[in-house]
Amino acid sequence: MSARIVIAAGGSLGDLHPFIALGLALQARGCQVGIASSLEYQARIEAAGLAFCEAGPSLAGLEADLGMSLAEITEAIIADDLFLFRRILIPWLEPSVRQMVALAADADVIVGGTLTIGAAMTAELLTKPFVSVLLQPALAMSAYDPNTSPRAPWLAPADRGFGLWLNRLTLRLARGTTLGLKRPLNAARARLGLPPTDRNLIFDANVGADLPLGLYSPLLGRPQPDSPPGFIVTGYAPFDSETGGPAVMPPALEAFLAAGPAPLVFTLGSAAVNIPGGFYGESLKAARRLGRRAVLLVGPDGDLSVGDGPDVLALPYAPFSSLFPRAAAIVHQGGVGTTQQALRAGRPQLVVPHLGDQFDNAARVVRLGCGATLGRGRYRADRVEAVLERLLADAEVAATATRLGVVAAQEDGAAVAAERIVDLVTLSRRETA
Template sequence: MPGDGRADLRRPGPAAHIVQRLGASDRAGRRSADRLDHLAGQGEGDRAGHRAGPAGPQRPVPRVARPHRPPDRRPRTRPGAAGRQAGPAQARDRRVRRPVRAADRPRPAGHGHRRGPGPPQLPDRARPGDARDRRRRRELVPGRGLTRAARHVRSLPIRVVLATAGSLGDLHPFLALGRALQAAGFQAEIATSAEYRSKIQAEDLGFHEVGPSLERLRADLGMDLAQITQAIAASDVFLFEKIMTPYLASATRQLIAAANGADAIIGGSFAAGAVMAAEALDLPFVSVALQPTVVFSAYDPPRLPKAPWLAPATGGPRLWLNRATIAIGRAATDRWTRPVNAVRRELGLSLTRDNLFFDAGRRAALSLGLYSPLLGSRQSDAPDNFDVVGYAAYDSDLGGPASLPPALEAFLEAGPAPLVFTLGSAAVNIPGAFYRESLACARRLGRRAVLLVGPDGDASAADGAADAIAVAYAPYSLLFPRAAVVVHQGGVGTTQQALRAGRPQIVVPHLADQFDNGARIARLGVGITMARAAYRAETAARALGGLLEDAAMIATAARIGEIAAEEDGAGDAARRIAALLA
């Protein structure tokens, strides 16, 4: 009624349209519409304490008292009694609903809960859409800031926090995604260890320190970087039980503080802390897989040193063997759910039975494979929320525009295409005799060599000769296209940069997903793999000599490179995230 302080929804204002589009109920819509129309009526000014819009900071606007509303005296139905007491008219009223039990909710395909006899099922979480609808109907919550509907009216960007940890191979795709989100109008911030602060800030992205720094890891473990890398290479158990789970509680609390007031959290496959932070803050979570290894499809399983029998299958005994192997792996790693549940209990969250290793991303609002579909396409046993969007390329050294070191540029200009030898950013800490044998191999073939030895590597590895150069770092996107062959460790970032460059590859796996990435490169017909123990100058020279004379492989690598270079995984992922948060 006019003059009673209520918004007239028969002639909706702009905020009412927003709330109706977002699917709010009539009652919640009236409440949110009144608040948002009131905000919109204040013009472009920004409330004190909130971030300024694109036009810059404005003078604070004084608070205006909310109009009084009489209490709602309609009778309420006691939960659980609606089905017994409600009459036909009341049953049609959408305000009267029977509580939905966990058993009544639809379960996503392959969501991984146990079946059959045993302890009772833990209750499922509410569907992501339910939480999003609640947030859309909420305008201001103490400590959380504006919702997306309010941000739309106030012209504030949607704020997303991207959480990652690990080597440059883990950081660079998130930097690419953050830049794509920023270009799309989002406010993108990256939460990771302190070592990457300057690089992230150089890209004009927000930074939050989350997780232990490398200095703290060294002190806590009593190991140097080479020893830590070697321990991870020897066993995944060390990574999960000595590095990930001991710092899970503190990192989760850091991320909750960093993401306070955000609109979504984006995290890697094993980012259990990011999942819990999103639940604690009632935010959508987007899961990102950086390599096909962590998807664990029975149709396209990873190639693992401890399970060399795993191979692509379409049916029959091979598919059965793959499924049985994955089931055994799930049972062997179920113990890692206990430390996750300990943190969930401290945060007041419901317990989970999801396997940290095998169920990553299944409960996310959106799950994306941020790698090339040439390495692994989406399989039929993937969760409904998952898709492969392509590689997110980034390889600047210090942030900002990428460039080659002047000495390396001069070397490349001075002669024919060299052989490039690199161990990425993790295996480079445990090089062994790789660079010495590589230089000897190149000289056996009479070829020039580029050795990427890492920031702590031996800059004298090329021994000052004119036929070789050793540098700490070079952007792969600028170096690899000028190489004859790329010899590397098989990290997923290095592998995809060589793929985009259209050059044949020799993969010498050292740890983690590198074995699987090498196997996928061999299946594509653009390279071969060599065991680390067998990598010697004479054997490497024979393999390299064969690749340099293999016209079919060189042509295949060039053709595949043209396809890979057209991928824009970061841009595609940003568009899907924007659609999720619209």
């Protein structure tokens, strides 16, 4: 099909990669696809064979605007649930929408995620069909399958009775804490020529879309009775590359894996890696206490010297899809992309959540029976050793992880989502013909 699709993608690499996968699936179906994102991602997007369109602040521009380093911004997001919205998303909303309007004037459909709040406004201004994409079940904001959070540890899946009542009450109260976002949001809408809205930026992220999608594994979450009409959970959309091109294992890593038994793999993904603290040092101590080899993925700005010794290899990056299946277990921060790559690998997981949806993803891993979780503040070698020792010795956990891996590996969320978007284009064209 010849259709032009503009995808707005913001956030970390874990947010970008599923949209690259979706863009490639749409391109394979004859669509012209442009991804509108931060300038830092241009090379990665173009290397994947997709068109890049700049929209939103660059990382350097964001750091300059806030007067904060990336590590400080990450810590601020952890400390204040609304920092991301108050200080980043809403202040940059108006210029981002103006960029998007210029980019998407001839688009057939606009696609956007939760962190690209201007995408829906762009579609509204241009009267284009809008596809909302949730990358994690935490943001579905369901009372039946609620977001597990340290601030509301009593929340748990429920389908009736007191549990469901408590979940609904908690969600209503949480909405109240976000009321301060309404005025600046509607002020930005007024400057753009749009009427005020009562929709909540956080709780109504996929409400009112022409096509609401959950681009994540149904193992993590499924549509619920309180989901928006037509909401579909497509399955995970994997994309795994440092440069945007085909995933390639570093030769040093390939040699290390071949030289001994399966190692423990430790990673903080692409956001929490900015604030590693003692994670990698404690991880290596724990691995050595267990008599295990270790791979430490420390990020592009990480300290490679932490991996000193024949039993350890420290790297900035490695493709999860190639490395994780060869691990004894995977210790990670709980980003939804990392979590799903570990699920697909069929290996036990220890999740150490740092921020955002990572706490909810950790709880879902535990409920699935394929892993455990440990708080960031409790991450010390002796505790890590104890948890990993139990995890590695548990035959039921290993069997569950293997079984779930077979199921997860069959998912192709990008293909499912692309087919639905193509159907939306077809329907829209019929209605306007």
